[in-house]
Amino acid sequence: MHFRTDVIKIFDWLKQVWTFITTQWNAFTHEIDFVFIQGDRYKQMLTGILNTLKITAGALVIGVLIGIVVAAIRSSYDKSGAKHGFGFAILKILNAICKVYLTVIRGTPVVVQLMISYFLIFVSARDGVPVAIFAFGINSGAYVAEIFRGGIMAVDNGQFEAGRSLGFNYLQTMIHIVIPQMFKAVLPTLCNEFIALLKETSVAGYVGVMDLTKAGNSIAGRTYSYFLPLLTVAAIYLVVVMILTWLVGILERRLRKSDH
Amino acid sequence: MTTNDTLIKVENLVKSFEKIEVLKGIDTEIKKGEVVVIIGASGSGKSTFLRCLNRLEESTDGHIYFKDNDITDPKANINIHRQKMGMVFQQFNLFPHMTVLKNMIIAPMKLLKMSRQDAEAKAMALLEKVGLADRADAYPSQLSGGQKQRVAIVRALCMDPEVMLFDEPTSALDPEMVGEVLGVIKDLAASGMTMAIVTHEMGFAREVADRIIFIDEGVIAEEGTPEEIFGNPKCPRLKDFLSKVL
Numbered sequence: 001m002h003f004r005t006d007v008i009k010i011f012d013w014l015k016q017v018w019t020f021i022t023t024q025w026n027a028f029t030h031e032i033d034f035v036f037i038q039g040d041r042y043k044q045m046l047t048g049i050l051n052t053l054k055i056t057a058g059a060l061v062i063g064v065l066i067g068i069v070v071a072a073i074r075s076s077y078d079k080s081g082a083k084h085g086f087g088f089a090i091l092k093i094l095n096a097i098c099k100v101y102l103t104v105i106r107g108t109p110v111v112v113q114l115m116i117s118y119f120l121i122f123v124s125a126r127d128g129v130p131v132a133i134f135a136f137g138i139n140s141g142a143y144v145a146e147i148f149r150g151g152i153m154a155v156d157n158g159q160f161e162a163g164r165s166l167g168f169n170y171l172q173t174m175i176h177i178v179i180p181q182m183f184k185a186v187l188p189t190l191c192n193e194f195i196a197l198l199k200e201t202s203v204a205g206y207v208g209v210m211d212l213t214k215a216g217n218s219i220a221g222r223t224y225s226y227f228l229p230l231l232t233v234a235a236i237y238l239v240v241v242m243i244l245t246w247l248v249g250i251l252e253r254r255l256r257k258s259d260h
Numbered sequence: 261m262t263t264n265d266t267l268i269k270v271e272n273l274v275k276s277f278e279k280i281e282v283l284k285g286i287d288t289e290i291k292k293g294e295v296v297v298i299i300g301a302s303g304s305g306k307s308t309f310l311r312c313l314n315r316l317e318e319s320t321d322g323h324i325y326f327k328d329n330d331i332t333d334p335k336a337n338i339n340i341h342r343q344k345m346g347m348v349f350q351q352f353n354l355f356p357h358m359t360v361l362k363n364m365i366i367a368p369m370k371l372l373k374m375s376r377q378d379a380e381a382k383a384m385a386l387l388e389k390v391g392l393a394d395r396a397d398a399y400p401s402q403l404s405g406g407q408k409q410r411v412a413i414v415r416a417l418c419m420d421p422e423v424m425l426f427d428e429p430t431s432a433l434d435p436e437m438v439g440e441v442l443g444v445i446k447d448l449a450a451s452g453m454t455m456a457i458v459t460h461e462m463g464f465a466r467e468v469a470d471r472i473i474f475i476d477e478g479v480i481a482e483e484g485t486p487e488e489i490f491g492n493p494k495c496p497r498l499k500d501f502l503s504k505v506l
Contacts, residue, residue, distance in 0.1 A: 158353040159355065164316065
């Protein structure tokens with residue numbers, strides 16, 4: 001007899017659990033419908049994702065270009081054998097400019113730099129996205145430059161000498177011999193910088209850019225529902241970072257081919 | 261000026277690092293086809309002297325003529341001259357991110373505009389000579405020290421140099437690998453290549469050298485044929501040095 005009542009109890013309990021799940025699910029889908037579908041608010045989210053990716057990718061390109069140039073100037077200055085002559089004087093001036101750039105950019109918050117770009121430099125800009133690409137690119141360049149410089153210094157000087165002794169000039173030696181080895185050495189640190197950059201772009205809303213964070217926040221404000229928009233925003237950042245890490249991992253494995 | 265068979269002429273070469281004067285006025289000549297071995301105690305300036313010859317070290321004073329061109333002239337295109345001055349380093353300095361073959365063909369392809377086919381054919385022929393043809397697709401990290409140095413030698417030879425500079429080519433090698441590298445250098449000497457070799461291998465120096473230069477405290481203290489240097493050393497510093505190394 002006991003057995004039967006037990007079965008019925010378990011059955012009842014399962015039924016309750018099921019009802020709970022379905023009501024929660026219905027509430028959840030209703031919430032999704034309310035938060036994202038109604039008023040086409042998901043479109044705002046898509047714009048946000050797109051802008052965040054645009055700003056990150058654009059800033060990345062600018063940052064790497066600035067980084068290579070600044071790192072090349074700084075390490076040439078450090079490496080330069082002859083400490084005299086016209087060429088060295090120019091190098092000295094360029095090196096001083098690079099140092100000022102690094103100090104100012106790394107010494108001030110990126111949000112402030114972004115606002116200065118938008119409200120003081122590009123006063124007539126209507127679209128904040130290019131301004132954000134500019135500001136984040138200049139900012140990232142300073143960090144990437146120091147990462148690259150560290151990488152160049154980590155490449156054994158014998159590599160440089162071997163290149164020069166074959167008849168390569170300074171630039172050719174850098175391009176064919178030093179920089180490929182530097183890239184391999186700095187890739188993990190560089191990946192770190194890219195991740196940081198992606199997340200830093202979340203302050204783009206300060207200059208009215210509809211980026212991912214701003215989109216989530218604006219939807220939350222309009223619907224008075226914070227749970228879903230903010231967690232969705234967080235999840236999207238997480239997924240993008242995971243994809244980025246995965247891609248860098250593939251690249252790293254390919255570059256590691258030579259060290260068995 | 262210089263006679264026709266002089267390949268490198270060094271006049272009053274001085275090199276200072278900050279305040280320390282390492283080379284204090286060196287005068288010498290290297291003739292075509294000559295094998296010059298430079299010996300001396302560590303810190304005597306013999307490696308610095310060799311590195312000044314292709315301006316890996318910038319000389320402080322004096323002149324170096326390569327085929328009658330003053331390469332110490334700031335206006336001289338040192339990159340063009342370096343293509344004709346092969347150099348082999350103590351630490352091999354192979355490019356670790358390239359295969360053996362790529363190490364050898366990159367300079368001829370980029371600098372001499374040689375086609376990939378021609379460059380590879382040439383590289384393979386040279387690898388064949390030093391017994392490493394089967395390692396063409398290996399990366400430097402997969403080679404032994406002796407193999408690395410043999411590759412470094414043929415990498416320099418791919419540029420058809422007129423002179424080869426060796427900076428202690430066997431000093432970083434395990435003893436059992438010294439022989440294979442010296443063998444390659446000896447073959448090269450026999451083929452008529454002009455060479456300047458800094459080494460601590462006295463037996464090898466005696467065997468391969470046409471002339472030996474003994475550098476002490478930044479000057480050439482004595483020079484002569486191997487017979488003169490080893491058989492009848494005159495300078496007391498050389499006698500002292502030889503008594504320690506032989």
